[in-house]
Amino acid sequence: MPFTLDRFDLSAFVAATLAEDLGDGGDITSAAVIPADAVFAGAMDSRDAITVAGLGIAEAFFRALDPEVAIECLVEDGDQVAPGTDLLRLKGRARALLTAERSALNTVQHLSGIATLTRRYVDAIADTGAILLDTRKTIPGLRVLEKYATRMGGAQNHRMGLWDAAMIKDNHVGVAGSIGEAVRRAVAAGIARIIVEVDRIDQIAPALDAGATHLLLDNMAPAQLSEAVALVGGRVPTEASGGVRLDTIRAIAETGVTYISVGRLTQSAPAADIGLDFAAA
Incomplete structure (x- = not known):
């Protein structure tokens, strides 16, 4: 199911964040280096022990640029995971995924950082x-x-x-x-x-x-x-x-x-x- 929160417009957040990153010229690196029909597969993974938050938002970033991307979430928000854990796997159009990468990562890194620190205080x-x-x-x-x-x-x-x-x-x-x-x-x-x-x-x-x-x-x-x-x-x-x-x-x-x-x-x-x-x- 799509990620939803009361008083939060996911579509508007994704659009504004991507617009900030793309500016007027778009992703000039991916456009120059990656063939239009190239396909990439990969995984988002944690290098530390963390409490996860924001995977549904990351998924929205990827789907905004490649609606046909295949995404498999391997853990859920709120899960505590060990270093080296794969959080999600995805496969789709390389240009789109590389363009969305930073926005998706920034969001998951920030929210998981908050969740991880919070869990330490709760414990x-x-x-x-x-x-x-x-x-x-x-x-x-x-x-x-x-x-x-x-x-x-x-x-x-x-x-x-x-x-x-x-x-x-x-x-x-x-x-x-x-x-x-x-x-x-x-x-x-x-x-x-x-x-x-x-x-x-x-x-x-x-x-x-x-x-x-x-x-x-x-x-x-x-x-x-x-x-x-x-x-x-x-x-x-x-x-x-x-x-x-x-x-x-x-x-x-x-x-x-x-x-x-x-x-x-x-x-x-x-x-x-x-x-x-x-x-x-």
């Missing part, structure tokens, strides 16, 4: 009960894809945008006058999900009393997080955020927080080492 908090969340710290235009990749790595999505929940942060509080007033205004606006960022214990009660439905505990050390979780007493979900790293996330999870959000998942994930090797058919 680090295994059996603690804490749930890993991503953030809105994404590359403009790629949010839906990057958040898809974090799901493939085992995380859950935080807000997709500014529209699906209120998140009251320090600047909102500064303009509104107080945490309580900011939350009351969100409640009065009829917003169902009201996430409130607090960085001090004494901000918790005013936020809850005014109607917060979720508390983001910002840049708190584990001891302070434990105190905050105890004070909240399960009345609303709690989320630890700010400066979370692989070497600190386990201690944070063991404080009893409901969620841990990590911007590094999409901000700092290195691209996965994935190649596409062709051989004459």
